[in-house]
Amino acid sequence: MLQVQFIVENKETVLKGLAKRNLKNASQKINSIIELDKTRKETQSELDNILSETNKLSKEIGMFFKSGETSKANTLKAKVATLKEESKKLSEKLTDCKTQLDNALYEIPNIPNTKVPEGNSEDDNITIKEWGELPKLYSEAKPHWELVKQYDIIDFELGVKITGAGFPVYKGKGAKLQRALINYFLDKNTDAGYQELQVPHLVNEASGLGTGQLPDKEGQMYHCGVDNFYLIPTSEIPITNIYRDVIVKEAQFPIKHTAYTPCFRREAGSYGKDVKGLNRLHQFDKVELVRIEKPSESYKALDEMVEHVANILEELRLPYRILCLCAGDLGFTSVLTYDFEVWSAAQGRWLEVSSVSNFENFQANRLKLRHKDENGKSQLAHTLNGSSLALPRIMAALIENYQDENGVNIPEVLQRYTGFDVIN
């Protein structure tokens, strides 16, 4: 969430940013936040004064009891009783005010970067780079869901039997290819200085709140009721929450992590070719990048991440394009996001395989993730993340783009990981 102080001091900038996102009743919401903050400050001051007085009197009571002046003590006790009533009222008012303020802040999305194009939907995203020639497939080319069946490398029906739709079983060379991709991605990331982590796949409520999936996106996560844990929809949650309530030391920067995890998403409400085959699953694998940066370095870090992901796709020789998301398509928490899409030749469409974002201090504010600046003052750090990469759609594109009369060929860079060069 945004910092109240930032909203108060930069009201016009905030309103302009929210207008870009077409947020309804923005100025009303912002005014109410400013008003609530004012009330909060006043109430805090009033309460502190009363508590200060109460503390002073309590000490005096103690001394009177010690010296045996019971009647004096009792007089003060009566006085404290009235003060206590007042402080109770004020403290309730303060709690109430803070809750209202937080709830109001939760509704305000992040302010888009000036680079973010105007626009209402994905149609307004701007392509900033295209790479690779779209492959011309041979006449018998098929979509991946037919190929995986033909070569028996991914079994959707089996997954339905075991669990339900959207939980495929990878078999034989399919499983091996999946594992090869994971290892390849992790190696690329660690070579680029990202520390590899293995993190829990279930997280508690505090972590869900920290990165902002809770409370609003509760329905999109699988929940273990008895223990009150959530299955992670992305490893961003466990990785970023390492830094919840942390003050990072100067020497720790830059902080670069990568992790492979399965991701679990309930994703209700989609249909048709969007969910066909590997296009959208309830469980899928992903290798993630997370960076914690000093504010002055975060955009350099974002560019590095984009460059890094592009390099991987080029090594795989998958045609891709990079989109700069427009304000209307930009995620709630993001300031600037680049989406990577690869060309799925047999489907004749682009598939999103990575999303790289700078959240600036929006996430850090909820996480209470800070660092000390040059003057020794605590400042919120910046958080960034990106996929490198989401497995299923890479699989889909690979299988489709690399098919020919002989079967599905394996990109050269992966062959030392798979140990075979064709699936047939």
Place this chain on the structure above:
RNA sequence: AGAGGGGUGGCCGAGUGGUUUAAGGCGCACGCCUGGAAAGCGUGUUUACGUGUAAGCGUAACGAGGGUUCGAAUCCCUUCCCCUCUGCCA
């Protein structure tokens, strides 16, 4: 899962109702001392909110949340976590 013991500052650790303004130690920073360093000595060393131009001042925080009391690290309740033993288990 059962029984028992714990959770105090960056770290160790004292503290069972009232000058706790959380002892003492370690670490760290600065200063003195020194040719230089170590040792020694001195000073300082949390976070959040409020207030103030600032120095500072006020409030809150002893795992978390409630309660008792004029007053709680200390007593009571709830809850989370850690350790030991027993059980179960890859």
